[in-house]
Amino acid sequence: MHTKKISKALKMIAATVVIFVVALCITIAATRANSNNEKWRKITRKPHIIVMIADDMGWNDVSFHGSNQIPTPNIDALAYNGVILKNHYVLPVCTPSRTAFFTGRYPIRDGMYGYPLKAGEDRSIPLNVTLMPEHLHRLGYATHMVGKWHVGYSDDNKTPVRRGFQTFYGYYNGYITYFNHTITQDNQTGFDMHRDNQNELKPDMSNKNKYATDIFTDEAVKIIDKHDDDQPLYLQISHLAPHSSDGLETLETRDLAEVNETFAYIQEIHRRKYAGMVSALDESVGRVVAALSKNNLLKNSIILFMSDNGAQTFGLLENYGSNYPLRGLKFTLYEGGVHGVACVYSPLIKHKARVVNDLFHITDWLPTLYSAAGGNVNELGVIDGINQWSNIKKEKIIGQRKSLLVNINPEENLESAIIGQYKILKGSSALYDGYFGDNVNDNDPSGPGYNVEDVIASPTSQSIADTTGNATTYKEILQLREQSKIICKSFSKFSNCSVRCLFNLYNDPCETTDISDKHPEMVEKLEYYINEYRDVLVNQKGGTVDINSYPRNFNGFWMPWLNSVK
Ligand SMILES: *[C@@H]1O[C@H](CO)[C@@H](O)[C@H](O)[C@H]1NC(C)=O
Ligand SMILES: *[C@@H]1O[C@H](CO)[C@@H](O)[C@H](O)[C@H]1NC(C)=O
Numbered sequence: 428m429h430t431k432k433i434s435k436a437l438k439m440i441a442a443t444v445v446i447f448v449v450a451l452c453i454t455i456a457a458t459r460a461n462s463n464n465e466k467w468r469k470i471t472r473k474p475h476i477i478v479m480i481a482d483d484m485g486w487n488d489v490s491f492h493g494s495n496q497i498p499t500p501n502i503d504a505l506a507y508n509g510v511i512l513k514n515h516y517v518l519p520v521c522t523p524s525r526t527a528f529f530t531g532r533y534p535i536r537d538g539m540y541g542y543p544l545k546a547g548e549d550r551s552i553p554l555n556v557t558l559m560p561e562h563l564h565r566l567g568y569a570t571h572m573v574g575k576w577h578v579g580y581s582d583d584n585k586t587p588v589r590r591g592f593q594t595f596y597g598y599y600n601g602y603i604t605y606f607n608h609t610i611t612q613d614n615q616t617g618f619d620m621h622r623d624n625q626n627e628l629k630p631d632m633s634n635k636n637k638y639a640t641d642i643f644t645d646e647a648v649k650i651i652d653k654h655d656d657d658q659p660l661y662l663q664i665s666h667l668a669p670h671s672s673d674g675l676e677t678l679e680t681r682d683l684a685e686v687n688e689t690f691a692y693i694q695e696i697h698r699r700k701y702a703g704m705v706s707a708l709d710e711s712v713g714r715v716v717a718a719l720s721k722n723n724l725l726k727n728s729i730i731l732f733m734s735d736n737g738a739q740t741f742g743l744l745e746n747y748g749s750n751y752p753l754r755g756l757k758f759t760l761y762e763g764g765v766h767g768v769a770c771v772y773s774p775l776i777k778h779k780a781r782v783v784n785d786l787f788h789i790t791d792w793l794p795t796l797y798s799a800a801g802g803n804v805n806e807l808g809v810i811d812g813i814n815q816w817s818n819i820k821k822e823k824i825i826g827q828r829k830s831l832l833v834n835i836n837p838e839e840n841l842e843s844a845i846i847g848q849y850k851i852l853k854g855s856s857a858l859y860d861g862y863f864g865d866n867v868n869d870n871d872p873s874g875p876g877y878n879v880e881d882v883i884a885s886p887t888s889q890s891i892a893d894t895t896g897n898a899t900t901y902k903e904i905l906q907l908r909e910q911s912k913i914i915c916k917s918f919s920k921f922s923n924c925s926v927r928c929l930f931n932l933y934n935d936p937c938e939t940t941d942i943s944d945k946h947p948e949m950v951e952k953l954e955y956y957i958n959e960y961r962d963v964l965v966n967q968k969g970g971t972v973d974i975n976s977y978p979r980n981f982n983g984f985w986m987p988w989l990n991s992v993k
């Protein structure tokens with residue numbers, strides 16, 4: 428009896444201990460699960476967004492589109508490991524294109540559709556239109572920009588740090604010289620390099636005589652190195668390269684002797700220099716991706732690479748870029764001006780290594796990235812962009828774009844739009860109507876050919892492999908490269924489009940043959956489409972340079988020169 432009681436008591440103690448231990452285990456497990464949730468929460472939180480914009484880079488100036496002339500292994504690695512946007516449309520020049528990117532709106536809505544801003548011109552994206560960095564900052568992003576601004580700076584409130592960026596290191600105008608960092612307007616030469624933050628706008632000489640592409644890359648890497656993974660990052664790197672500049676030497680390379688050696692097989696000296704500029708830009712992409720990987724940010728990043736418009740192969744500030752095989756060049760509404768290089772890479776895209784043929788427009792990036800950042804696109808107000816994030820991820824086929832306005836420029840009588848495979852184009856000055864890609868001896872037999880191993884060995888590809896455990900294979904790369912090429916059947920004759928042309932872009936991507944006689948119904952449909960947009964067009968202001976802006980008034984710098992309107 429007594430022993431029974433004791434044994435019963437012992438059993439009870441044992442049971443209590445068991446219960447206690449079980450409870451403890453559950454508690455520990457729950458704590459573990461919580462910390463897993465914590466990790467999971469961190470992994471699934473807002474992605475870092477890195478945007479790299481090349482200036483005046485042509486369709487044929489990246490090697491993933493099929494050219495062997497200028498190897499771009501880092502840009503190619505980004506493309507092959509991500510999604511190649513084969514039908515990505517932009518505006519034909521800098522200011523309109525950057526306006527469209529920042530606002531998600533066709534620049535006709537904001538008087539920003541035409542000739543790019545001159546240094547000292549008092550015009551900007553209207554202050555009541557919110558820009559991409561401001562939207563993202565509202566979602567909790569740290570926002571930084573390096574490089575080119577070019578959407579207005581006449582007073583402080585129009586500068587990047589008053590329009591959504593926390594820091595800015597770069598230039599306000601359309602371009603600068605690569606080493607001297609100056610731009611000349613009306614014979615007035617001034618420095619245009621600034622280190623701005625929320626408290627001050629500071630002209631900067633600390634990187635004098637350094638090569639612009641390297642300066643911007645160094646700044647970007649510093650921002651990435653300092654960045655705390657807990658906060659989402661929006662970093663925009665708007666390169667000067669491969670724009671030409673206006674000093675004595677318009678195509679400036681970091682080291683011409685080295686460029687002469689590397690690109691000895693390119694006979695045309697300007698094209699050879701251009702190759703050096705593009706090559707430095709490609710290195711920059713590799714350094715940025717490597718920095719993201721080193722800092723453990725790449726796993727949760729979206730990286731967009733694109734050109735703002737086609738290459739200026741001819742005329743003012745020509746850069747010897749190539750839009751081959753597309754017709755036309757920068758400033759024109761032909762494909763060479765508006766059908767741009769673009770690719771997007773992210774470990775968050777599961778169906779990667781794809782060429783997407785759907786229409787994309789540069790205005791789509793605001794809603795697309797805003798959506799990727801967890802924002803509700805209805806908060807973006809009146810925009811023309813379409814949220815294509817699910818299309819990029821290939822999750823659901825929604826939000827595909829079926830049509831786009833290329834541009835309306837009433838002062839120059841230029842207009843164009845695309846619906847499906849049809850493009851209408853009106854008014855184009857005779858001088859620029861030709862195809863200007865044939866200054867390039869593209870497949871020079873003395874050149875290196877295409878080296879897939881260089882792509883796989885590039886810092887970009889290596890960083891992607893380090894972060895995700897795999898990268899696109901040799902065989903896939905060759906297939907993707909084939910799919911990325913645009914093939915044209917004939918170059919023999921080009922229709923004159925000064926009045927009007929209708930092209931079928933599927934059969935005739937190089938816009939050789941006007942088919943408006945055969946498809947009057949399409950002409951009518953496209954004209955109606957353009958007319959609808961005429962109602963929202965706000966005319967662009969004059970383009971006069973204010974002499975009060977001259978650098979001699981500001982210690983030799985181009986600076987905001989007007990008082991801010993409160
Ligand atoms: C900005 O203000 C102008 C002038 O008041 C107005 O016409 C325009 O519609 C406004 N734009 C937006 C996007 O609110
Ligand atoms: C710039 O200087 C040149 C040579 O002195 C002169 O011919 C030209 O008119 C000047 N241009 C302007 C806009 O002042």
Ligand SMILES: *[C@@H]1O[C@H](CO)[C@@H](O)[C@H](O)[C@H]1NC(C)=O
Pocket residue numbers: 604607673674675676
């Ligand atoms: C840069 O400035 C120096 C003098 O400060 C001048 O000799 C040189 O020509 C300039 N370079 C360019 C590309 O304008």
Ligand SMILES: *[C@@H]1O[C@H](CO)[C@@H](O)[C@H](O)[C@H]1NC(C)=O
Pocket residue numbers: 683684687696
């Ligand atoms: C590069 O090559 C060009 C053309 O052959 C030549 O004029 C120039 O002097 C060379 N420059 C250097 C630094 O080697």
